[in-house]
């Protein structure tokens with residue numbers, strides 16, 4: 127261990143001591159999620175410093191150098207400081223800004239999440255303790271939280287963007303955890319690693335050391351969906367490791383969970399309930415569309431009329447099959463940097479989705495929400511978008527209702543799990559080899575692209591196009607395959623003009 131423990135170490139220690147030790151003793155590269163958080167933090171910090179005004183910059187290569195800069199400036203009588211790190215023994219604590227307004231030191235830092243949670247209080251208590259021990263006790267520790275009701279109009283207005291919440295009065299609440307960290311951090315990094323896997327390993331995101339801690343060949347019983355987290359990890363700790371172990375121990379589970387395990391793991395066959403699948407498919411007709419949106423929730427509003435953490439659709443992929451025999455057509459869209467994507471998405475989709483087409487999605491929550499919001503906001507296209515929204519068919523229902531399942535899906539109903547199970551060995555829709563593998567990564571990459579240089583933005587956009595296009599192509603292939611397997615009769619919706627002509631012909635014949 128050749129570096130000081132810092133604010134992030136405390137956060138990891140609180141979450142999981144093993145995570146703290148692994149991160150403190152390895153030089154693993156930052157995950158894509160960490161890079162995103164860091165870039166969002168930098169943007170918010172820029173706004174906070176704009177709000178607080180000029181200050182002596184104490185940023186440096188090492189915490190010790192930063193602390194030395196701060197002390198030297200304070201001795202010269204400087205009253206405003208930015209990017210300060212305090213050091214005491216093996217511990218250091220960073221804040222974005224320090225202001226000395228005569229009555230004592232005021233500390234400030236930003237936050238990339240929308241609330242001042244327990245974690246924020248623990249961080250404030252840690253900063254308070256390290257700074258006090260180093261000889262600079264604060265009178266306030268203000269965290270700048272994004273005000274979710276702030277609506278961007280033109281340039282960001284920092285004093286409207288932030289709410290400053292003083293956590294100094296709450297530091298006692300977290301005193302014990304901070305003392306625990308001071309007492310045990312150095313000892314823990316010298317001891318052998320012990321893994322105590324639990325639900326925390328998957329929340330808020332799957333831990334970057336998950337495979338290392340599980341230390342069993344994958345897929346294993348931890349990869350099975352449909353058993354509650356506490357039961358899964360309890361069984362795992364008791365020695366149930368492989369999928370076959372899970373099947374052998376199914377009697378220990380609640381009846382519904384045991385049934386799930388037996389259903390998926392008893393054999394390797396692909397089970398398709400033809401009657402139910404056919405009933406689903408025969409409600410569809412051509413023209414048939416396959417639609418997928420990606421959306422982001424940036425802390426710093428990207429466009430006029432948007433708020434911090436507001437959900438904004440930024441991309442769609444649309445495959446269209448006009449008749450049973452026609453080729454798939456593909457449409458997709460990403461906005462130019464800085465351009466609000468919503469009006470263009472509304473306009474393009476209204477034109478590109480054929481009249482009265484069947485629209486198939488996978489997990490309709492986001493698609494329905496986006497179409498509903500666009501329909502309300504852009505009235506010109508409202509009628510068409512509402513019709514599309516109300517007629518959406520969600521292919522995921524077939525997997526959620528277990529009309530289709532196989533061992534390879536491991537109880538999951540996500541597109542990334544079911545597609546490879548239906549098309550084993552098909553590399554053309556293999557997400558594991560992509561630079562963007564899921565919606566969360568797409569969201570982060572798009573947000574980063576908005577602040578990247580033109581070349582990097584172009585590279586990120588290529589990744590996003592490849593990812594989103596694969597989702598709708600997978601959907602189209604699954605529907606085609608299921609129609610063939612079940613022999614479903616999927617008809618052609620006659621166009622309005624043809625129907626009108628037919629009615630006119632009938633009328634003439636009658637006359």
Ligand code: SF4
Pocket residue numbers: 142143144145146148321322323324326327333334335336337339
């Ligand atoms: S996988 Fe779990 S036990 Fe291992 S470091 Fe991560 S959170 Fe801790």
